[in-house]
Amino acid sequence: MEKTEQHIIMKEEPVISIKGIYKSFGSLNVLKGIDFNLFTGENVAVLGKSGSGKSVLIKIIVGLLKPDKGDVFVLGKQVDKLGRIELDTLRLRIGFSFQSSALYDSMNVYQNLAFPLTMNMKNLSKKNIDDAIEEVLDAVGLKDKINQMPSDLSGGQRKRIGIARTLILKPEIMLYDEPTSGLDPITSAEIIKLINKVQHKYNTSSVIITHDLTCAKNTGNRIAMLFGGKFLKDGKFEDVFDSDDEQITGFFNYNFIQ
Amino acid sequence: MNRQKTKKYIFSKGIDEYFSGVNDAWKFTTLFFKEVFKKPFHLREVIHQCIEVGLKSLPLITLTGFIVGVVFTKQSRPSLENFGATSWLPSLIGIAIVRALGPLVTALICAGKVGSGIGAELGSMRVTEQIEAMEVSAINPFKYLVVTRVLATTITIPLLALYCSFFGLFGSFINVHAQETSSLLTYYQNAFSSISFLDIFASVVKSIAYGFTIGIVGSYKGYHATQGTRGVGKAANQAVVLSMFLIFVEELIFVQVANWIRYF
Numbered sequence: 415m416e417k418t419e420q421h422i423i424m425k426e427e428p429v430i431s432i433k434g435i436y437k438s439f440g441s442l443n444v445l446k447g448i449d450f451n452l453f454t455g456e457n458v459a460v461l462g463k464s465g466s467g468k469s470v471l472i473k474i475i476v477g478l479l480k481p482d483k484g485d486v487f488v489l490g491k492q493v494d495k496l497g498r499i500e501l502d503t504l505r506l507r508i509g510f511s512f513q514s515s516a517l518y519d520s521m522n523v524y525q526n527l528a529f530p531l532t533m534n535m536k537n538l539s540k541k542n543i544d545d546a547i548e549e550v551l552d553a554v555g556l557k558d559k560i561n562q563m564p565s566d567l568s569g570g571q572r573k574r575i576g577i578a579r580t581l582i583l584k585p586e587i588m589l590y591d592e593p594t595s596g597l598d599p600i601t602s603a604e605i606i607k608l609i610n611k612v613q614h615k616y617n618t619s620s621v622i623i624t625h626d627l628t629c630a631k632n633t634g635n636r637i638a639m640l641f642g643g644k645f646l647k648d649g650k651f652e653d654v655f656d657s658d659d660e661q662i663t664g665f666f667n668y669n670f671i672q
Numbered sequence: 673m674n675r676q677k678t679k680k681y682i683f684s685k686g687i688d689e690y691f692s693g694v695n696d697a698w699k700f701t702t703l704f705f706k707e708v709f710k711k712p713f714h715l716r717e718v719i720h721q722c723i724e725v726g727l728k729s730l731p732l733i734t735l736t737g738f739i740v741g742v743v744f745t746k747q748s749r750p751s752l753e754n755f756g757a758t759s760w761l762p763s764l765i766g767i768a769i770v771r772a773l774g775p776l777v778t779a780l781i782c783a784g785k786v787g788s789g790i791g792a793e794l795g796s797m798r799v800t801e802q803i804e805a806m807e808v809s810a811i812n813p814f815k816y817l818v819v820t821r822v823l824a825t826t827i828t829i830p831l832l833a834l835y836c837s838f839f840g841l842f843g844s845f846i847n848v849h850a851q852e853t854s855s856l857l858t859y860y861q862n863a864f865s866s867i868s869f870l871d872i873f874a875s876v877v878k879s880i881a882y883g884f885t886i887g888i889v890g891s892y893k894g895y896h897a898t899q900g901t902r903g904v905g906k907a908a909n910q911a912v913v914l915s916m917f918l919i920f921v922e923e924l925i926f927v928q929v930a931n932w933i934r935y936f
Contacts, residue, residue, distance in 0.1 A: 473804075476808050478804055478807060478808065498812070502810035502812075503810070505807075505809070505810040506809055506810050508808070510805075510808040512801045512805060513801075513806070514800055514801050514807035516800060516801040516802050517802075517805075518797075518802055518805070519796075519800070519802070529809075529811075530809040530810075530811065533809070533811045533816075534808075534809070534810055534811070554919065579805075579809075580809075583809070
């Protein structure tokens with residue numbers, strides 16, 4: 415991975431540090447020696463084609479998948495070496511927004527948002543829970559949907575409630591898996607605005623997995639291009655866009671034609 | 673992405689996958705026993721699941737138990753009449769229903785209704801990433817989803833089996849009462865005169881085993897569902913087929929063991 419100017423400016427310990435990650439599923443080699451750093455307060459958009467291993471990468475970061483080889487450090491902890499309790503403690507500091515939103519469909523919006531709180535913080539009063547829910551619903555602009563079931567919400571609203579559910583635990587790192595996929599351009603623009611708002615309001619560092627150029631350009635302080643299980647280029651959007659690499663130019667051309 | 677490695681099998685793909693599946697199911701079951709005694713116990717969710725499994729199955733169990741009692745009495749009466757032994761009818765029906773039919777009918781109905789429900793619900797949660805969403809929120813999904821459901825089926829199915837036996841005898845009484853004058857109390861007294869403590873104890877023990885089987889098989893199939901919505905249907909279907917098969921195997925073992933205890 416190329417060192418960018420931004421890396422040099424931020425002489426801090428990275429909040430996520432990945433060294434030489436390999437991951438295969440049977441005979442399929444998905445990640446082939448990935449190195450990656452995320453620094454405090456920055457948003458990195460990981461761009462790549464479908465099936466290039468982007469989602470696998472963030473699932474490894476949050477400990478849902480174990481790498482075959484390599485080290486993953488998140489907030490100073492080596493994720494793949496943590497036991498259940500330590501991993502759960504770390505996960506409270508990481509927000510994960512799923513591509514499918516993954517709202518609990520047997521619960522309404524209030525219950526979806528209250529669930530992580532009540533399960534992890536036993537001593538919270540009802541007022542504290544209600545206040546926290548009101549705050550995150552206000553942040554995502556869906557205060558009026560508090561009693562709705564997930565099936566009654568639109569795709570964009572479900573994504574926003576999914577983000578609200580992660581924000582309720584006040585994470586330091588946000589991981590977004592395809593936040594704009596399946597959404598129309600107007601709703602996508604709202605989600606992009608929300609991602610930037612979350613970065614500023616909650617002071618989070620984020621990894622945004624996407625194949626949407628608009629989303630990557632407007633949310634990422636830095637872009638990392640993932641192709642064939644490796645990062646081909648890492649830097650500001652303009653630097654990546656001007657790259658001579660055939661795969662990268664092909665990707666950009668294809669997306670512009672689309 | 674490149675395809676580089678070719679997987680080598682010890683025997684063949686099918687045989688290896690079968691044993692790997694058995695190993696996974698064994699690990700899943702042992703994990704239940706590890707987790708069930710650990711905090712948090714999620715008592716509210718266990719009660720909620722007991723209501724889902726037990727209370728919502730009551731109408732079906734009532735109707736089926738009643739019909740089994742009526743039909744079994746109708747079918748048995750002509751044979752006993754040939755020997756002038758219709759007075760043995762309550763005892764015969766009592767033994768058949770309490771020892772075998774009540775628990776077995778309840779287990780089979782619950783395998784279809786509850787087992788498939790658990791398989792489909794957890795399967796749907798798996799393919800829509802709801803289980804992963806729990807994990808990343810630092811909630812143990814196995815504890816919250818699997819342990820609570822298996823406990824609920826293990827607790828409620830023995831109760832439903834006793835209830836089913838009671839209604840089976842009631843159905844039998846209604847049939848007998850239509851043909852001859854008999855009081856409900858006398859009928860139950862006659863039926864229970866031939867039933868020993870061992871019969872009821874064995875009935876409860878095997879119903880506990882059936883309940884556990886239905887819960888763990890449904891959860892296992894749903895928890896490991898793959899391939900999207902097709903996988904959900906497959907998980908529900910496999911949950912029913914496998915639990916029914918295991919229930920019959922368990923029935924065979926329990927009959928042998930109960931007879932062995934009875935005669936020794």
